[in-house]
């Protein structure tokens with residue numbers, strides 16, 4: 001009987017080996033075609049990274065997938081296939097808000113795959129700087145969290161720079177409690193970014209009511225500190241656990257399990273239409289009666305959906321505001337362009353921050 005099982009396993013593994021050989025052969029054929037795509041693009045000076053094309057590939061394959069291989073697996077496998085192929089066209093350098101193992105790092109990895117060269121930066125300003133100076137063609141920064149709202153520093157940076165939004169990344173954030181021993185009894189203090197601590201407030205009150213809560217600059221820095229302190233625990237990403245060799249005390253301790261952060265990929269030029277795009281604009285309006293109503297009219301009369309509106313104080317002048325608007329559609333579509341141009345008529349200034357594939 002045992003012999004039979006061994007024989008069956010050996011035969012099945014033989015089949016797997018020959019399928020793997022075919023996959024390898026196909027991967028190399030794919031890579032050769034991508035190298036030709038890269039050569040054609042360098043002649044033209046066009047961008048090697050095309051998020052709209054990548055999104056179309058994921059959508060086509062997940063829709064056509066008959067199973068049983070899971071669709072999430074299709075996405076992950078092709079994420080890495082495309083990442084490795086793209087690195088043959090051009091080594092892809094991406095600056096992100098570090099240190100390593102921040103949620104921005106996780107988001108950059110989700111978007112660009114493991115073959116990209118991801119470079120941590122000390123601040124959001126430094127990420128913008130790397131891209132402006134051409135040291136990295138792309139950067140990744142956080143822009144809003146479903147519980148905590150906008151990351152104002154990122155919006156402020158768009159006032160100062162002419163960079164464009166290339167893509168958005170939606171990441172489901174899982175706040176995990178990490179420590180050296182992995183035992184809740186050893187925890188005397190909890191270290192993390194103040195937003196992460198705020199998002200886990202109830203869990204901490206119920207489970208660790210007497211421990212000290214210590215704010216630091218990032219969840220990743222918290223993990224780094226905890227790696228040297230037996231009595232501390234960090235609220236950080238799963239990636240931080242593996243990077244700093246920590247154990248998980250408890251997974252997903254955020255009070256609201258629906259915790260998403262939206263990140264932006266920034267670069268020098270926005271991509272072409274993908275079919276489901278968003279356009280972000282920033283503007284300041286003249287101080288006139290009814291202006292807030294009129295600035296939305298160009299969109300409502302064309303039945304264009306607005307997915308977000310934010311305002312920030314204009315630092316140069318008290319009580320004047322700058323607005324950030326996310327519009328459904330691409331600026332290359334007539335009705336979107338017309339609406340934005342009509343809005344421009346009411347504005348002291350207006351800047352299109354980019355059109356890019358919608359992540360939803």
Ligand SMILES: O=C(O)C(=O)C[C@]1(C(=O)O)C=C[C@@H](O)C=C1
Pocket residue numbers: 034037038048049050051053054057081082083085086089
């Ligand atoms: O189609 C392209 O433009 C490619 O460069 C090929 C490819 C791919 O591997 O399919 C690689 C990178 C791009 O971001 C999109 C797609």
